[in-house]
Amino acid sequence: MNWPALTVFVVLFIFVTVLGFWAARWRAGDLTQLHEWGLGGRRFGTFVTWFLLGGDLYTAYTFIAVPALVYGAGALGFFAVPYTILIYPLLYMIFPRLWTLAHKHGYVTSSDVVLGRYGNKWLALAVGVTGIVATMPYIALQLVGMQVVIGAMGIAGDGLIGDLPLIIAFVILAAFTYTSGLRAPAMIAVVKDMLIYLVVIAVTVFVPLKLGGFGPIFSAVPAAKLTLAAPVGDSYGLYSTYATLALGSALALFLYPHSLTAILSSSSPGAIRRNAALLPAYSMVLGLLALLGFMAVALHVGTDPAFADGFKRYGNNFAVPALILAVFPAWFAGVAFAAIAIGALVPSAIMSIACANIVSRTIYRGFLAPQATSAQESAVAKIASLVVKLGALVFIIFVPVPYALQFQLLGGLWMIQVLPSVIMGLYFRMLNGWALLAGWAVGTCLGTWMASTTSFKAAVFTLSFMGISFPGYIALWALAANIVVSVVLSLVLKPFVAAAPVLAD
Numbered sequence: 001m002n003w004p005a006l007t008v009f010v011v012l013f014i015f016v017t018v019l020g021f022w023a024a025r026w027r028a029g030d031l032t033q034l035h036e037w038g039l040g041g042r043r044f045g046t047f048v049t050w051f052l053l054g055g056d057l058y059t060a061y062t063f064i065a066v067p068a069l070v071y072g073a074g075a076l077g078f079f080a081v082p083y084t085i086l087i088y089p090l091l092y093m094i095f096p097r098l099w100t101l102a103h104k105h106g107y108v109t110s111s112d113v114v115l116g117r118y119g120n121k122w123l124a125l126a127v128g129v130t131g132i133v134a135t136m137p138y139i140a141l142q143l144v145g146m147q148v149v150i151g152a153m154g155i156a157g158d159g160l161i162g163d164l165p166l167i168i169a170f171v172i173l174a175a176f177t178y179t180s181g182l183r184a185p186a187m188i189a190v191v192k193d194m195l196i197y198l199v200v201i202a203v204t205v206f207v208p209l210k211l212g213g214f215g216p217i218f219s220a221v222p223a224a225k226l227t228l229a230a231p232v233g234d235s236y237g238l239y240s241t242y243a244t245l246a247l248g249s250a251l252a253l254f255l256y257p258h259s260l261t262a263i264l265s266s267s268s269p270g271a272i273r274r275n276a277a278l279l280p281a282y283s284m285v286l287g288l289l290a291l292l293g294f295m296a297v298a299l300h301v302g303t304d305p306a307f308a309d310g311f312k313r314y315g316n317n318f319a320v321p322a323l324i325l326a327v328f329p330a331w332f333a334g335v336a337f338a339a340i341a342i343g344a345l346v347p348s349a350i351m352s353i354a355c356a357n358i359v360s361r362t363i364y365r366g367f368l369a370p371q372a373t374s375a376q377e378s379a380v381a382k383i384a385s386l387v388v389k390l391g392a393l394v395f396i397i398f399v400p401v402p403y404a405l406q407f408q409l410l411g412g413l414w415m416i417q418v419l420p421s422v423i424m425g426l427y428f429r430m431l432n433g434w435a436l437l438a439g440w441a442v443g444t445c446l447g448t449w450m451a452s453t454t455s456f457k458a459a460v461f462t463l464s465f466m467g468i469s470f471p472g473y474i475a476l477w478a479l480a481a482n483i484v485v486s487v488v489l490s491l492v493l494k495p496f497v498a499a500a501p502v503l504a505d
Helices: 003-025 034-042 046-057 060-105 110-118 121-152 159-180 183-211 214-220 237-253 257-264 269-278 280-298 305-327 330-368 374-398 401-422 433-452 474-493
Strands: 460-465 468-473
Touching (some): 003 330, 034 330, 034 374, 046 269, 060 257, 060 269, 060 280, 060 330, 110 401, 110 433, 121 159, 121 257, 121 305, 121 330, 121 374, 121 401, 159 374, 183 214, 183 280, 183 305, 237 468, 269 280, 280 305, 305 330, 460 474, 468 474
Antiparallel strands (some): 460 468
């Protein structure tokens, strides 16, 4: 048991817990109203939105998984850096328009936007359910990051004893999310991001000093891991894989309910545009974070007997905790591990709130109780947020981590299939709701089939055209089919079914 690290970890965790409960009084509003509980009253300015989006997008699992991928696969793991750069022009150009539409008509979720544009409640339901199903394994994977750092401090085991820290953490999370709504993760995100910046900067300064600079670090990495392997024969190989992974991931990220919830909680379109200019600072940190994988290789933590049990239990996900334990004193390891654990709480809270908003507005009010009041909506959302967290906790306790990763793979390729309904609908009035529903079904089924050909273990499917092979991200191939079906079927249905939006801009 690493008592110094554990002590610091517990102190910081208690601090953010108190902060989470106190957040209900911050910018106080009527939390019986769904937009107050689930969107913070749409009053977050540039500063808070920056931390909220950063806490939302750069999660505990990002902190663990990106360096782990670089540690194991090398340069391919850096695809996460360009993809986070690609998303910010999209944020600047598209989402202020979406915010304006949502603010004008009181929309809380992307399903609301779709229903308002097309008047098709089944399409809205498809978009909402896709968001919930895609987000659930995302929440579960935050627990993976928390599990790893808790295990690194010596708290590991099988059965209830091993899972007890996770259960305690998520009971606390459920409690302050229920009472404070989106205000809690917004406030905690400030602490979390400051800690993450501190840890990443410290690691990228002190590890090179310990090893004699970045030259020895890169020299210690096998040459095959430093660059992408050149294509062989008539295949674009890892080049097309890297490019499509980056593009597809960028297109999908802001479609997730938690990302959109953070955007809709902003106070104005200007706050969103300013964040599009400021958020690339996180991409710089992500690039440094990815380098931690190479630093772990250079320090040979995988062959250190002191970390053998950690790697056996958690695989390459243990690379970052092992790196921190190998370089820093125990008290600083506690700070780093607390940053990662808090980095699990913030996105998990936002994700559960986003899913709860969908359950309340799209399913409860849309199908079960059309006359429900805002107070009833809020009450249902609070209960739904508890159920979502419980589901994620059960998922990670009883489902092996490889299966959770497979579900996350599927979640990404399913989530991108709502892009035509949510984004294209903002610009093209000729699209038809039923055509979009058909396109969503085709894209979802095709993407799932492609993933099944890899036994749900890879995100890449190879297409061949005129003798040339294009390995690429499954989600992007499925999205292309989705768009074709949506557009063609909209043209076919145009003479028979009105495609005009129900509500104007």
